[in-house]
Amino acid sequence: MILISVWGCGIDSSVSVIELNKNWNFKSSTDTQWNTASVPGTVHTDLITLGKIEDPYYRLNEHNLQWIDKENWEYQSNFKLSKNDLDKQHIELEFLGLDTYSKIYLNDSLLLQTDNMFRTYTKDVKSLLKIGDNKLHILFDSPIKKGIKKYDALPYKIPVSDNDLSKIGKVEDEKQVSIFTRKAGYHFGWDWGPRLVTSGIWKPIKLKSWNHHKIEDLFIQQNSIDEKAMLTAKIEVDADLENKKTKVEIFVNQELIKIVDTQIANGKNNLEIPFEIENPKLWWPNGMGAQVLYDVEVKITAGSYIDTKSHKIGLRTIELVREPDAVGSSFYFKVNGHPVFMKGANYIPQDVFLTRAKKENYIHILSSAKEANMNMLRVWGGGIYENDEFYELCDEMGLLVWQDFMFACAMFPGDSSFLDNVKQEAIDNVKRLRNHTSIALWCGNNEILSAWENWGWKNKVIEEQSKEVADTIWKAYDDIFHNVLPEVVNMYDNNRAYWPSSPGSDFGEKESFEKGDAHYWKVWWGKEPFDNYNTAVPRFMSEYGFQSFPELTTVEKYTLPEDHDVYSDVMKSHQRSSIGNETIEEYMLRHYKKPKDFASFLYVSQLLQAHGIKVGIEAHRRNRDRCMGSLYWQINDCWPVASWSSIDYYGKWKALHYTAKKSFQNILISYENKKDTINVFVVSDSLKSVPALLNIRLLDFDGNQIKEWKKQLTIDENQSKKYLTILKNDFLKETPHNNLVLHTELLINERILSENTLYLSPYKSLDFPDPNLSYSITQEKDHFKILLKTQKIAKDVFLSSDSNANFSDNYFDMLPNTEKRIHIKKSDLETLESFKNTFKVMTLIDSYKRINHDNNIATH
Incomplete structure (x- = not known):
């Protein structure tokens, strides 16, 4: 693909670009047969496409694929150039990402050697190119073999964490060689990832040709922001020219705001051009304001040639x-x-x-x-x-x-x-x-x-x-x-x-x-x-x-039914923490009743993870006078795995x-549950104060109100503050702890701004009734809608289906005698009937008892 931009009559673009992403083949250096390759890509993904290896993420396949990183691999491609292509003054090959040790040959001449997958390598190649077919050949050395040589050459041992899974990798004497190679560390394994050490062309290769001058880099430095935004365009220009008179133009949102006449010399040039943006609109982090972005473009014209470069920037300090x-x-x-x-x-x-x-x-x-x-x-x-x-x-x-x-x-x-x-x-x-x-x-x-x-x-x-x-x-x-x-x-x-x-x-x-x-x-x-x-x-x-496990629909993608035990070989292999599944179970039994089956164990593990991190988030936010992140x-x-993630590999949101x-909502109600008191905090990340009604109700699981507290308040901006203290003795003497929930709402003009609940006993001690939960499903345009109704408290309502989309809410509590509306995006292939056939709902009590939930008739 050639990308050329042209400005004005009689003005030629200085730079043209061809991305070399076609006609690639690859093979192991020990093989004779070349196979079709994708670029950008990796050896592993090319082997998968050809059917030469099984899915590395399925069951235990990863363990059988450790031979790949011990091989050297070769990639080659042919590309055609015309006389016009070769007429440019300068022609360069730009390698945006090579993984990792490579020797690059252009038309059988050694062009370059690389040893860092994070670097960009650029080389002038005009003298090596020819009209017609040109051949690019890249040899990738095994990162393991290279690493072993460097490991053996060092007269001392450098400490490396056990995340370098050299045992799984079947490395000679289990040598941990990852540190010697400037390559993504997690490819060598981690306590949430597999060991699959890749090689290949992982970012584009571009053939860039230019006449006269080329903008090599543009940096828009922000100096100060007040009534005006004071900025500097720092421009790196390569030049090969006779006419040194040059015009630099700066555009903001396509409006010309500055013209400078200057001179550039042969070779490297560094220009610094100050400019201003009047009445700047600020860029704000999510939740604090808009993300205004300005399109800043620099255009350099010299003689009959131009080059441009642009960036989108937000103005902020x-x-x-x-x-x-x-x-x-x-x-x-x-x-x-x-x-x-x-x-x-x-x-x-x-x-x-x-x-x-x-x-x-x-x-x-x-x-x-x-x-x-x-x-x-x-x-x-x-x-x-x-x-x-x-x-x-x-x-x-x-x-x-x-x-x-x-x-x-x-x-x-x-x-x-x-x-x-x-x-x-x-x-x-x-x-x-x-x-x-x-x-x-x-x-x-x-x-x-x-x-x-x-x-x-x-x-x-x-x-x-x-x-x-x-x-x-x-x-x-x-x-x-x-x-x-x-x-x-x-x-x-x-x-x-x-x-x-x-x-x-x-x-x-x-x-x-x-x-x-x-x-x-x-x-x-x-x-x-x-x-x-x-x-x-x-x-x-x-x-x-x-940690938690993914939900069952995800686990089924990498397992067979006989693997459905958290201590099976497959489930243990898709758990890379040395204390993983045992630790989840230990914490789970501290907080919850023992789940009745495998699917319930997965579900409760997510509730456990969500509960623990919720405690942490709220503690940090309540104490924002000390902690600010x-x-x-x-x-x-x-990859699909038991891990600390909140979104699994397939994009499903966990609890x-x-x-x-x-x-993380901007205004949060949070409880500080002490021995004799419950302190009610309101935390605000808003930059404005907000008047609100604090409404607290103590309910039993059947919906009976035991006690109520109300308070009019002003939520102070950008801080955490305790607004109410509740004495436990006021209500706990006469009422059992195991069927009570404290529910708090912040309301503005009867609209709920924030809400939270607190249970007064550990979850495993709570005496949950059958919630008598029912639901109906309807279809509307590109969404399915679920209406849920419950007569008694429904704890941790979990909705699941075979859909790849996420529900608008999930793993939520429903107070007695309430209803809740949920929606989920409909795919092109789904019908109301097909969605209904895979839709399921469960609550915490279902994880250890068998409860039937009524499904009302779904209608369009």
């Missing part, structure tokens, strides 16, 4: 505020001058095979985040610097991005070639992403400082090797995270903050709950109770979480995601 206070030191983000509580989750790549994640997958995950009232996602450091469309969607949806550099849970080499490679990787990606309004923070790594200081790595190296080895390993850490990366950020994006390690309290200072950010894993790994979230409150919680681990999966949507 953002700063990481770290100031001494009564607790220690603050850690929060201020956007457009206002402190913002960050609500969100950690994000991992959406598939092990990266090219499978299409735009519709990005839209689904990110719109799900937006719909769940999130305003921040953390792009975690063991995956990839995400594709451009990820950040474009975050810009559009108001989702700020905490951006890790790609280092996680391991120490790394520190030789000069490795450091140089990392520096160029950082430059490539900071320059690529810095125009995105959504980028809020650059973070050096995930959990490496904690591992060195708190997990015993440093002491183990000293004990088993030597103090000198420990110093060498630490110097590499210091060089990468305290020198190379912050220097790149300072040079190329100095208006944004850099944070060296998550969690951490400062440069080289380990995690503290008094300053910096925290990862709290004593719930789950430490087996501590969910209630500990109420007291373990840091300045910013950037990781915490609890709550990012749970994790929003999504990269956690529906619960997070309620817990």
